Amino acid sequence: MKGDRELILGRIAEALRVPAPRHHESHGNAAAGASVAFREWLPPVGEEKQDQVGLFARLSETLRTEFRECATAEEAASQIATLAQDGNWKCIALHSGKLIDAVAAKLPSTVTLLNVDQGYEKNALEACDAGFTECESLVAQTGSVCITNPSSGGRALSVLPPHHIVVATRAQMAPDLSAAYDRLAEKYPNGYPSFISFITGPSRTGDIERILVLGAHGPKRLTVLLLP
Amino acid sequence: MSTTTELPPGVQFQTDANRTTADEPRRAAVRKALGNYSTARGKTEKTFSSWQHAREAASEVKFEAVNHLDRYLREFEEKFTARGGKVFWASNGAQAREYILDLAREKGVKSIVKSKAMTGEEIHLNPALEKEGYEVIESDLGELIQQLMKEPPYHFVFPCMHLKREEIGELFQRELGSEPTTNPEELTMIARRFLRRHFANADMGISGGNFIVAETGMISITENEGNARLTAGLPKIHVALVGIEKVVPKLKDLALLLPMLATAGTGQHLTGYNTMYGGPRMPGENDGPEEFHVVLLDNHRTRLLADAEQRDALHCIRCGACLNVCPIFKNIGGHAYGTTYQGPIGSVITPHFRGLQDWKHLSGASSLCGACTEACPVKIDIHHHLLQNRRNAVAEKKVWWERLIWAGYVWLMKRRWAYLIAVRLAPLGQAIHPLVLGTELDPVRAWTATRDFPEAAPKSFHDWWRDRKAVRK
Amino acid sequence: MRVSLFIPCFIDSLYPHVGVSIVKILERLGHEVDYPEAQVCCGQPPFNSGYWDEARVVAERQLAAFRDSEVVVSASGSCGAMFKVFYKDLFKDRPQEAAAKALSAKTYEFSEFLVNKLGVKDVGARFDAKVTFHDGCHGLRELGTKAAPRELLKAVKGLELVEMTEAESCCGFGGMFAVKFPQISTAMAQVKCNSIIDTGVEYVISNDSSCLMQIQGYLSRNSPRVVKSLHLAEVLAQQ
Numbered sequence: 001m002k003g004d005r006e007l008i009l010g011r012i013a014e015a016l017r018v019p020a021p022r023h024h025e026s027h028g029n030a031a032a033g034a035s036v037a038f039r040e041w042l043p044p045v046g047e048e049k050q051d052q053v054g055l056f057a058r059l060s061e062t063l064r065t066e067f068r069e070c071a072t073a074e075e076a077a078s079q080i081a082t083l084a085q086d087g088n089w090k091c092i093a094l095h096s097g098k099l100i101d102a103v104a105a106k107l108p109s110t111v112t113l114l115n116v117d118q119g120y121e122k123n124a125l126e127a128c129d130a131g132f133t134e135c136e137s138l139v140a141q142t143g144s145v146c147i148t149n150p151s152s153g154g155r156a157l158s159v160l161p162p163h164h165i166v167v168a169t170r171a172q173m174a175p176d177l178s179a180a181y182d183r184l185a186e187k188y189p190n191g192y193p194s195f196i197s198f199i200t201g202p203s204r205t206g207d208i209e210r211i212l213v214l215g216a217h218g219p220k221r222l223t224v225l226l227l228p
Numbered sequence: 229m230s231t232t233t234e235l236p237p238g239v240q241f242q243t244d245a246n247r248t249t250a251d252e253p254r255r256a257a258v259r260k261a262l263g264n265y266s267t268a269r270g271k272t273e274k275t276f277s278s279w280q281h282a283r284e285a286a287s288e289v290k291f292e293a294v295n296h297l298d299r300y301l302r303e304f305e306e307k308f309t310a311r312g313g314k315v316f317w318a319s320n321g322a323q324a325r326e327y328i329l330d331l332a333r334e335k336g337v338k339s340i341v342k343s344k345a346m347t348g349e350e351i352h353l354n355p356a357l358e359k360e361g362y363e364v365i366e367s368d369l370g371e372l373i374q375q376l377m378k379e380p381p382y383h384f385v386f387p388c389m390h391l392k393r394e395e396i397g398e399l400f401q402r403e404l405g406s407e408p409t410t411n412p413e414e415l416t417m418i419a420r421r422f423l424r425r426h427f428a429n430a431d432m433g434i435s436g437g438n439f440i441v442a443e444t445g446m447i448s449i450t451e452n453e454g455n456a457r458l459t460a461g462l463p464k465i466h467v468a469l470v471g472i473e474k475v476v477p478k479l480k481d482l483a484l485l486l487p488m489l490a491t492a493g494t495g496q497h498l499t500g501y502n503t504m505y506g507g508p509r510m511p512g513e514n515d516g517p518e519e520f521h522v523v524l525l526d527n528h529r530t531r532l533l534a535d536a537e538q539r540d541a542l543h544c545i546r547c548g549a550c551l552n553v554c555p556i557f558k559n560i561g562g563h564a565y566g567t568t569y570q571g572p573i574g575s576v577i578t579p580h581f582r583g584l585q586d587w588k589h590l591s592g593a594s595s596l597c598g599a600c601t602e603a604c605p606v607k608i609d610i611h612h613h614l615l616q617n618r619r620n621a622v623a624e625k626k627v628w629w630e631r632l633i634w635a636g637y638v639w640l641m642k643r644r645w646a647y648l649i650a651v652r653l654a655p656l657g658q659a660i661h662p663l664v665l666g667t668e669l670d671p672v673r674a675w676t677a678t679r680d681f682p683e684a685a686p687k688s689f690h691d692w693w694r695d696r697k698a699v700r701k
Numbered sequence: 702m703r704v705s706l707f708i709p710c711f712i713d714s715l716y717p718h719v720g721v722s723i724v725k726i727l728e729r730l731g732h733e734v735d736y737p738e739a740q741v742c743c744g745q746p747p748f749n750s751g752y753w754d755e756a757r758v759v760a761e762r763q764l765a766a767f768r769d770s771e772v773v774v775s776a777s778g779s780c781g782a783m784f785k786v787f788y789k790d791l792f793k794d795r796p797q798e799a800a801a802k803a804l805s806a807k808t809y810e811f812s813e814f815l816v817n818k819l820g821v822k823d824v825g826a827r828f829d830a831k832v833t834f835h836d837g838c839h840g841l842r843e844l845g846t847k848a849a850p851r852e853l854l855k856a857v858k859g860l861e862l863v864e865m866t867e868a869e870s871c872c873g874f875g876g877m878f879a880v881k882f883p884q885i886s887t888a889m890a891q892v893k894c895n896s897i898i899d900t901g902v903e904y905v906i907s908n909d910s911s912c913l914m915q916i917q918g919y920l921s922r923n924s925p926r927v928v929k930s931l932h933l934a935e936v937l938a939q940q
Contacts, residue, residue, distance in 0.1 A: 003317035012298040015534035034480035038285035043275040142498040154515040155461040177483035194506040200498045203454040207370035208412040218454020249888040559888040595875025598842035618751030634755040641742045651714040674880035678887040679918030689717035
């Protein structure tokens with residue numbers, strides 16, 4: 001079925017022959033890559049990396065993201081080991097990556113690791129206690145984690161298991177969403193990944209009497225481990 | 229049944245509004261929920277270095293997008309299909325439904341999982357699918373609840389905001405066979421467990437879309453729960469049903485629009501998951517749908533586009549802010565509107581989508597307070613469009629008795645001497661009024677049923693001025 | 702300054718003391734007041750109902766009545782908005798467009814005139830009472846009036862101003878809306894009036910008499926205790 005492509009485009013062209021009144025002032029030079037300049041109107045973010053990390057930490061608290069600064073890969077692994085012990089974890093699903101491999105190597109052998117890079121069985125992934133991923137960047141302005149399928153083991157790894165763990169480095173802290181998009185443009189000059197997501201806190205809903213409940217369908221917990 | 233749908237829309241509206249404005253507990257619950265929203269939103273707005281400038285910028289992005297809609301839709305299609313995505317252009321609901329049904333049939337689909345799509349409501353997709361024997365499950369918690377209630381969504385962002393936890397507990401017990409509870413966390417977990425199976429087993433996922441990114445050929449979906457990520461991630465086939473007006477020119481425009489949507493919609497800095505889908509699973513990827521279809525829906529949007537004066541109504545990003553601040557919405561509730569898109573923006577666009585004469589009453593049911601226009605993150609001139617709809621309805625077809633009233637009014641107001649006589653007679657009229665007060669003959673019965681009428685002053689301002697002038701001479 | 706008064710038709714017949722108070726205050730401040738007697742009605746009722754041809758007939762009279770005025774002060778925010786905002790729409794691309802723009806440029810709502818044009822906040826008034834202020838929607842959102850009335854009230858000796866939670870919520874009048882959709886209008890009045898009653902004030906003040914008609918109408922019928930209403934001008938005229 002082709003549909004009404006030409007008819008619809010024709011109707012649009014016809015409609016647009018009459019110009020619409022402009023009620024707003026024009027906003028001058030467009031920002032690089034965007035349609036208009038807008039960055040200065042959004043919430044301000046400090047210039048210094050330390051300020052950005054501080055902002056991310058503060059927002060994480062409000063969002064219920066568990067944010068931990070770790071000095072080494074060992075420390076990060078130890079944080080995960082504690083979670084695994086407290087939660088009686090049997091299996092952590094993950095993908096391969098330089099950062100993640102360094103941490104995973106130090107995880108206790110009591111927990112099975114399921115690598116999803118070559119594909120996976122939905123039920124097997126569902127049964128895992130946690131999904132462990134890298135990310136593209138962290139966004140200080142909103143307390144978000146930016147992931148893509150190449151950076152984070154696909155589309156489901158970070159959303160199906162009940163606990164999502166992210167490992168990132170300070171260099172990956174971006175000030176705002178504009179910067180996060182810039183980094184993607186820079187990293188993927190020959191075409192973006194087919195899946196990009198900004199994750200802001202654990203999964204949540206307020207549908208029942210506007211009361212906040214975590215873990216609606218996505219992970220109930222989100223842990224972000226920041227390495228130097 | 230939540231609305232009386234067999235009546236003509238204007239009558240249905242008055243009937244339902246009579247009932248819902250009398251429902252004090254429901255009104256109080258809605259007021260409380262939206263009061264909390266106002267507080268959260270106010271706080272988040274203040275974090276912007278200039279919310280008002282951000283609105284201007286957002287308005288300009290959508291102005292650019294909508295006023296070059298054909299260019300950007302072409303660009304989107306080119307980029308999206310280059311990556312294996314499929315695009316279908318549907319003139320109307322029937323075409324969209326047929327495409328999706330054909331697809332489901334062709335691919336041997338049995339079970340469908342859906343994430344929130346107001347376009348789906350708009351074209352009555354679920355009943356069409358269910359009629360053909362497909363199982364369709366809504367995965368957004370609020371939408372699931374409304375599906376089980378056999379009611380449409382109450383609000384397009386907060387679908388079940390009118391329900392109390394006790395009602396939801398009873399519903400789940402009845403429909404899902406769950407243990408009795410009224411705890412929101414437990415109720416959410418019941419829904420989570422129920423839906424897990426459906427995400428895993430569904431053959432097809434259907435979603436809406438918040439933005440169509442022209443530059444990079446992507447569909448952007450905003451949500452808090454993660455159900456859209458699962459809907460668009462696990463099943464083999466995905467269909468996104470999106471209104472053609474959802475276009476943004478560039479990917480980076482989302483760095484502005486996503487925070488605006490979150491702030492105005494729910495008072496969040498950013499909604500839980502904002503995901504940009506560029507198409508189906510590519511070679512070398514470990515997961516993702518094998519097929520990704522985007523159905524671009526016109527369904528009278530081009531009609532609204534052709535009305536240059538009201539074209540900016542297509543800038544709407546469906547944040548729901550106008551509903552949240554509207555005193556009419558707060559007092560009559562979402563179902564009384566009797567149509568898919570409620571609140572101020574719904575009142576503006578429904579006449580264009582479903583007929584002016586049948587739906588003009590929604591534009592009339594407003595005091596034109598302007599709170600909607602003030603709240604809109606993309607600066608749509610909402611309340612003035614309501615006025616324009618009224619004017620357009622009259623220009624198309626005058627109501628004979630209204631015409632008579634306004635003709636009489638003009639006759640009076642054109643003649644100062646006649647006006648002055650009327651003013652001088654007012655106290656006399658008022659003296660007689662108690663004789664008919666509250667009865668069928670009372671000309672101001674619509675007022676006096678619930679409110680006292682002021683007393684006409686013994687001497688008008690005009691006469692006071694005249695007398696003073698005479699004295700000063 | 703010679704100030705021309707725009708006294709809307711319902712103030713003329715129902716609330717003339719509002720107009721009288723405005724005259725008093727302006728003369729107290731040393732200005733000459735005139736009242737162009739040809740004025741009748743701004744045309745808002747047919748305009749809001751979609752009958753713009755009919756509204757134009759009536760509006761034309763207003764354009765003529767105020768043509769020679771230096772400055773026009775409106776006793777009402779909603780009728781003032783007709784002059785200031787909507788006449789430009791009504792007469793767009795028509796011969797009277799220039800006249801409509803000229804009238805818009807020289808029209809002020811009463812409190813805006815005092816504070817922003819004359820630069821006066823203290824008009825020498827005294828009113829010993831606890832009051833709250835209701836922002837009429839047209840004044841608030843079409844004309845941007847928010848701070849001016851409050852600055853004027855704060856300067857009144859003996860007056861205590863308390864803000865209600867629903868200060869900016871519409872009272873539900875909306876012209877014909879009040880009788881075309883009376884159940885919704887009344888529900889809105891209820892929310893507004895409960896908010897007023899909760900403040901414990903003796904008086905609710907507004908810069909729009911149509912709002913006060915709605916609010917007082919509901920209060921008189923339903924309020925458990927007496928709450929009275931006054932136009933801002935009536936308060937400022939007190940000494």
